[in-house]
Amino acid sequence: MSWWKLHKRDKPGQTTSTAVLASASIITRDQVRSVVGRKQEWQAQGWDFYRTVPELKSGIRWAANGCSRARLYIGRIDPDGSSRPTPVDAQGDDLDPDLVARLLAPLEELAGGQLGQSEMLRRFSVHLDIPGESYLVGFDDPKTNERRWLVCSPSEITSVGGGGKVRVQLPESQTSRIELSLDETTLIRLWRPDDEFSYLPDSPLNGLQEPLRELQGLSAHVLATVDSRLQGAGLGLISDDVTPASPQQSDGPNPIHSDPVTAALIEAASASLKNRDSAAALVPLLLRVPGSVEDKFKWFSFATELDEQVLPLREGATKRVAIGLDMPPEALTGMADVNHWTGWLLSDTGITMHIEPKLGLVCDALNSQHFRPAWEALGVPDPENWACWYDTSDLKQRPNRGPEALQAFKEGLIGAGPTRRELGFADEDAPTDEEQNRSLVQQIVQSAPSLAPSLLPFLGIRIPETEAAEAVADAVSDNPDAAVESGSGPAELPAASAATPAAPPALGRPGPPDPPSVTASASESAALEWRTSCLDMAVRRALERAGQWLINRGGRGLRGQFRHVPLHRIHVELAADSDQLDAMLADAYREFHAATPGQPCLHQAVDHYVRALLLAREEHHRDYLARAIAQAGCDGQAA
Template identity: 30%
Template sequence: MPLLRRRARTEPQAPPRAIAAAAMPMSGPGVLRASRARKQTSNQDWQREGWYYFDVIGELRGPLVWIANAVSQADVHATELDPETGKPTGPSDNPMAKAAAAQVLGGAARRGGLLRVLALCWQVPGEAWVIVKPTPKRRGQPQPDEWIVLPPSKVKAKGSGDNARWEYTDPMTGADVALEPSARLFRIWCPHPADYIQADSAVRPALPICREVEKASQNIAGRLDSRLASAGLLALADDLDFPKGEHETTAMAFMDELLAAAETGIQQPGTAAAVVPLVFNAPGELIANGGAAAFIDTATEFVTSVVELRDNALARLAATLDMPRDVAAGTQGESNHWSAWQVEESTYKIFIEPLLKEIGDAITQEWFRPALVAMGMDADQAEAYEIGWDTTAIVARPDDTENLRDLHDRLLISDEYMLTENGVPEDARPDDAEYTKRLLEKLVTGAPSLLSDPNVARAMGVEVTVAPAATGVSGEVTGGELEAPAQPEQRALPATQGAEPAPADVPDGLVAAAELLVFDALSRAGGRLITRENRGQHNDTPKWELHTVIATADPGALLRDSFQFSDRVADAYGINSVALDAVLLAYTRSLLADGRAHDRDLLTARLRLMDRRR
């Protein structure tokens, strides 16, 4: 819907902040004063020349369009400013601010095209005019304002005195249209450092270089079109003895024969006629002196260096334009893998962000905040909002997969961060059961004897029946706890009952080291269990026992990145590190799942059942 119906101010005023934009009076004496202030006539010559070279020099047009297309991918949103720092805090949730921002530059449908025109005007003439016109109601319903972006030559001051007004060239019809008082007109420009009101651009200092490129190209094109420059001259001596035939002179007869031979060689390149030399008679002294026929090359040293001169001029042009060298030279596709208009973050920060910032500040000052006030927001409150940009579609960082994988393997970043940086959705993460099963599959692949542990087999969904003598197990594992059998198991040879060797005892040092690993894992899990809701409620409970007072929903997630020193413990005691990892993981998971505290005897029993062979 139209947001601004009021008449713009009648006198040009300096903007309250350093923003390259100013609203213009719609009619009256202020129109001519604003027009004289920008000194339009003195600017038109170099601006017109800039557009000319934009049209005729592809090496200039290509990089400018590349930058403009990158800018056109930006999306707009309303952002709220921090009252203390004045810096934007991100997209705002204010419905009024969001509704106004959605209409900026004609809405989502037209915003990309208008941003592209703005970016090109910023780089070539250094200024652009933005017109916001209220649209008549349709079927009684308000319509969004119409936005128009024009180069400076398409907006002119007309009339004099109180009848002075602005006229612009309609981009759709090409007709000159008087700007109605209900519209809003403002200028966005790149100010010249020596004269702030005057426009400056990246193309302006490149104009002399563009003239060199054009003249060199014209020289090359002219010589390519000239038979004289491309073929040279062939001088024939009058003393040649060659049949004249129907020709007036011997030279003319020889030339006719030479051209016929050349035509035969072109039409029949695979025949002897294409390589057999042309034979003619000449006095011996002429042949000895090399004077029977002479080829005169009309090319000069300067002509042969024109291409080199043009290449040097193009290199200077690439260095002059306000953009990365590889973009200006048209080689950005050779040095990166980004998509068509994506740029690396440093390029965006240096070359594109300043342009978007100027455009955003101009629209904020000259339209967005007045629109918020027109919608009913208090003027002081409107000052807390501005136009921000979403540059997700523009900025592409280099592929850091290898660096991220290295940091993840060294336990310096979390699984959640790894997934986010690689663009993996959260619902792609395996659930607790699948994670445990896949982890145990890897462990069992390295140590198949782990299947003798009923907990491991059960977690993998495998039923394994192992003879007691093979496992050395004198009891059963039920519900995560070791229970003694109700009665001694009968053997085939009663005489040997009770004589089999007892399981090897676990060294006290191994138990102590395993306990430290368990306490570390439980402490990590306890830290992850603390949330905003329960923070400060269990200050008397050690972190490694928080799982006994806080419900645990995902033990697997709580234990990620734990037991990173288990391989060193295994090496110190000469045992299987994979088996030790599996026992510690299964034991700690059972504590978290059941909400039980650590039990040294139970851990020792688990370690005793572990296959310690390397």
Template identity: 30%
Template structure:
């Protein structure tokens, strides 16, 4: 990968000058660092490594718009785009649109961010292990839970609006903290900058740093761009289709329509009390019909739920009864139209369409929908993570290291590791097959099955399992093995399990006495019962077969 091009600051002239600058009280610790920023947009071009020999190109932009030693100007630092507000509104209303953007943000939240140094531009950055570079990075990313939350929010801004404003300040412990803010939250120019999080409205302090992070538009690099911008029309159409379907459903709930009946219809008496306060103003037939319809709704056990309402009328009036409804029939094409718009949203947002449509070959469902493939990590998550790293590098990390007098400060950068997102292939079945063929070690079988040495049985358990298998293969070993498997077992229990009764007293002339066998054991072979196990075998106390 190549490091971003930027303007170099003054380098110390000698080693002594470096040491003297590092010992200056205002620069001696990371906590006391007042970051000297470089105003102006900085464009970085990165080559992101992936699983193949090729690389994925990335262009990111960053600009310090507020902070110590930043030239104050009344000129607008960024331009709010109308499509950004529409994107936020559609995210609140369209679940599929929100899911596609948040999917990338959730992936970025699992990425590990760290301080690194570029020793060779052709190789990946090497994580720093000591010095101010490590202290700065650990102070910013030391809390894993906090880092996940802030990077997720930064990625959401980049996914739906194409830009985010990083407000960097120092906490009570002397560590620098990152707060990604949307362009609606931070406003101002010159020395008057305000932050409105929706509840609290406050002025930004002079020592707080604001770094604008954005994905440059291919046509105008100062303007933001993002995948959501291209699918806003699809999300808008999907919203209108949802409203259309919702209106059709609501029309069915607005009323039951009108029932036209001839005046001559007379209800049979004795079909239930009306329950109406003013019965004189209600037609008897209408009253009884309403009671028969309302009663089963209130009481499911009522006979009215099963028994039809009975009325008598002349035969020529039967076909005069009409029911008029005002409901709108459901559009049979609405489902297909919604699916097509969802598919286009998924393609435009760099998400697999089957994840949103639930048509994966593996049967994508609610629980597997968040699984992230290797292609998504390379094509969607890594570019967003690298954009965040670029803004933090040129806007905060390198200027801070330069002020601390770190040699080659421009070779340091914030970088990331996507290994936590890697899906571990399930090779347990192949490992078991090779193990059964004596072509794989037990250690490898454990590893591929997700276990380790702590899960291996000890010698006592192995011995006990072996005795159980021997007993299962030949029950005649019961007298020898059961006392070791089940300590203190009564001999009568063994007799009952094996069908062997107590042996009769031996006559003096008998040389080979044999135990008698109980009923049902006549077909057994006369296998000699071995002696009890040697006392060196120590059974597991309290174990059961």
């Protein structure tokens, strides 16, 4: 026996649960005659208004289209109720695959899956807004032997006799009907309960009959007035003293009236209504009268003047209807101060206050009358801990969330898939592993040019100087004594160009200093270390001057934002342009130049080194400085 049949039967020793929502119930054999087919007068009038008042139809479809874009899912209920149910697919590997399959089985079968559920939610919304109730019918199709689900209005389902059967109108055609036994059918009634008598259905149209009739009457009046202005060009009276042309009898489609004047009026009016280009719409009907007419001719118009108060009255009635509907009034009447930047605020309010409560009613009904009984039949432990709920994230997407998605991706808050989706790309556009690795290397080289010599070979770019340095390093590691005798070592690397302030290879990865035995004696190494310490002070002074310039240029806001950042590190946080370097470093080396007269090589090397740090937004390290001075060829000079 199918699970949907099992869940309808009472278990041995167990009575039927009385914890049933007031907005949903499974129709039993005892209830079918008292519930199904009972329609109230206002429900029939609501369908008439829906078909004839375009403002009403637009508002109801607005809410229905919003509900259709929601997605149903199965999730675990939060014990304290502070958040939405957590989806099953977000539980990770904690759930048994067999349990997941049993939880999802009723949802996957309901209405044929996600596409059918979208139409199901749309029809639920329309029915709850017009007659205030709807029926969910599940039965085995005799033609396909597959489970079929229909959402029926009260007009599409009636009770048959007293044998517990219902007759359902199928959507295929007017004559397509099927009789179903409640023993073999799932019949769930959903309704918006009346505030006084909860067993009765209610809808916004129950309280909008007067403004809807007013709007309907005003629209009919405007239409009649417009038609009256198109029924010919009026009547022209000519004095008997004037000799008009004798009109000839017409053989038109309208029969000639016994009164020739009346017949002529009818024929002229019908001709103008059928053909707006007819002469009858422009030339008045001419009649001859005995006696004198003012100035021998007088014209009468049969058109009704359009009342100036009609259009404001109709706008007022439209606002009353918009306020009474279960939707934001601005969505129907429009707002002058809403644009594409603030439109999402209106949308979020409409979703939260109007669409989500309706979806909650539907989900509560499905949980109590369909899912939990089905999970019990399928052997799901603790079915009360699970629920079918709705996801309206597709409705709440704000326009142009690409920058926010990129920032969230950089901070590790979302993955690459959601980021691509927000930017309008598909998962097929994702880079391959090789492309990702190349992109990562390029980003590292751009942010830290000092790592370029070691990373560029990964991109297929070979640097001759790097290859020579690697060969020297290999030779030194293989035969250190030969390297000392020949004078080979890192000091033989080419010096940085004095014309370009770009980061030189000397800003490479900091590593252990060269062995003193390779480059100089112990005393010379101590002198070089002392000189590097003095130059380090000059570099820090220049970087502090540049950092103070960047802070002053940014204003008071930057002073507060970076008050805890040392001045010599400000350039790491704030970017500097090459055309700003001269202004940033003005008078930055005054004390340094005064303390080291006659040392142009050191002056130039330190300046190039500082400029490279500023442009690359790199921190200063003593090892970087020592290598830069060595490559500049200033090792033989004393500070």
